[in-house]
Amino acid sequence: MSEYCIELNEVTKKFGNFTAVDKVSLKLEPGKIYGFVGPNGAGKSTTMAMIMGSLFPTSGSGKVFDHPLASTAALKELGYSPEFTSFYRDMSCAEYLHYMGRLSGLSDKEAVERTKELLDKFELNEHANRRVAKFSTGMKKKVSLAQAMINHPKVLLLDEPTANLDPTSRQEILETVRNMVENEKLTVMISSHVLTELETVISHVIMISHGKIILDAPIHEAQEMFKKGILIVNTSDNDTVYEALKDHYQCTVIEEGLRFMSENMEQLKKDIVTLAYTKGLILNLLQEEVMSLDALYKHIMEGGNHESDNKENA
Ligand SMILES: Nc1ncnc2c1ncn2[C@@H]1O[C@H](COP(=O)(O)OP(=O)(O)OP(=O)(O)O)[C@@H](O)[C@H]1O
Ligand SMILES: [Mg+2]
Structure with missing residues (x-):
């Protein structure tokens, strides 16, 4: 038995000439929560769809435990909450969960029982008979999480479960995921644009x-x-500082002024102070920071996907 729940070996997906996923290799260990982050169009949903077997890799291979991608045995281990869920117009929340249970291979009795359990667990009882298509975005995301759990999966793939939610609902969804992992010993892969959350x-x-x-x-x-x-540096003339030091240090223009990165902080500070002194600049801000993972993410993504720029500007 493989020690990994999911293994991808140089998986590539091309749409025509366009490479959406490029030789991705991953190994997911049991019981962990993996954040899968990247900007719009980075390839998150495509990667997840290949793990789910709904898209076939152009090349490369993968396994879910010891089962090849897209095999029935692999699907049995997986729960999936897609980026966009469409609900049948007339189904109630309970009917929908029952239906998804049947689709995943549960008997009628098992599906009824599992639906009850999940309505309880996700605190959806009082909404069980309301039409799910009319639910708020946050409630729909919850139902989508519940259906992902219907067949007692060992691995959950959650594609942007917090997208378009207000901060309270985001926290609530993440709290639910955390509890599910603790109680059910799951492995989770969760995609998002927002690393901080x-x-x-x-x-x-x-x-x-x-x-x-x-x-x-x-x-x-x-x-x-x-x-x-x-x-982080701000002076009375940031352009001058940038021009003088950009060839010596990694430097980015940001809202607060300039952001320098260096392993030799002492030298960097000396250089800035000397420059300020010789050019007669006023030093407004000289602040050392530890890079948060989110700052790192932004840094890596800077000048990144044009698709994301386009979407944001649209
Ligand atoms: N069926 C398809 N045909 C052609 N191109 C596709 C198809 N599906 C995805 N793509 C392209 O592949 C790239 C990766 O898309 P994907 O949906 O995996 O990104 P993502 O990281 O999930 O983005 P988002 O954060 O916007 O959901 C994008 O450029 C997208 O336009
Ligand atoms: Mg996506």
Whole structure:
């Protein structure tokens, strides 16, 4: 038996000439929560769809436990909450869960029992007979999570379960996921654009950009890795500072002024103070920071996917 719940080996997905997922290799261990983060169009949903067997890789291979992707045995181990769920117009919440149970292979009796359990667990009892298509976005996400659990999966794939939710509902969904993992010993892969909200829940972070994995590390390791120096600088003439130092240090223009990254913080500070002195600049801000994972994410993604820029500007 494989020690991993999911293994991908150089999985690639092309749509025509366009490579959406590019030689992605991943190994997910049991009992962990993996954050799968990346901007719009990075390849998150496509990767998940390949794990779910609803899209076939153009090349590469993968396994769910010891079963090949898309096999019936693999599907039995997986629960999936898609990015967009469409609900039948006339189904009540309870009917929908029962229906999904039947689709996943439960007997009628098992589906009835499981529906009851999940309505309880997700605190949906008082809404059980209301039409699910009329639910609020937050409630629909909850129902989508509940249906993902219908066949007692060992691995849950949650594609942006918090998208379009207000902060309270986001926290509620993440809390629910955390409880599910604790109570049911699940492995979860959860995708999002927003790393900060996942940071407290996930044990592992996987970053994807342009179809390629650019970081795959335990969350604490990732946080440690990027604890190196960042200096936020604001002077009376940031352009001059930028021009003078951009060839010597990694420097980005940000709202607060300039963000420098360097492993030699002392030298960087000296250089800035010397420059300010010789050019007669006023030093408004010289602030050292530890890079949060989210800052790292933004940093990595800067100048990243054009698709995301387009969407945001649209
Ligand atoms: N069926 C398809 N045909 C053609 N291109 C596709 C198809 N599905 C996805 N793509 C493209 O593949 C790339 C990856 O898409 P994917 O949906 O996996 O990204 P994502 O990371 O889930 O993005 P988002 O955060 O917007 O959900 C995108 O450029 C997308 O336009
Ligand atoms: Mg997506």
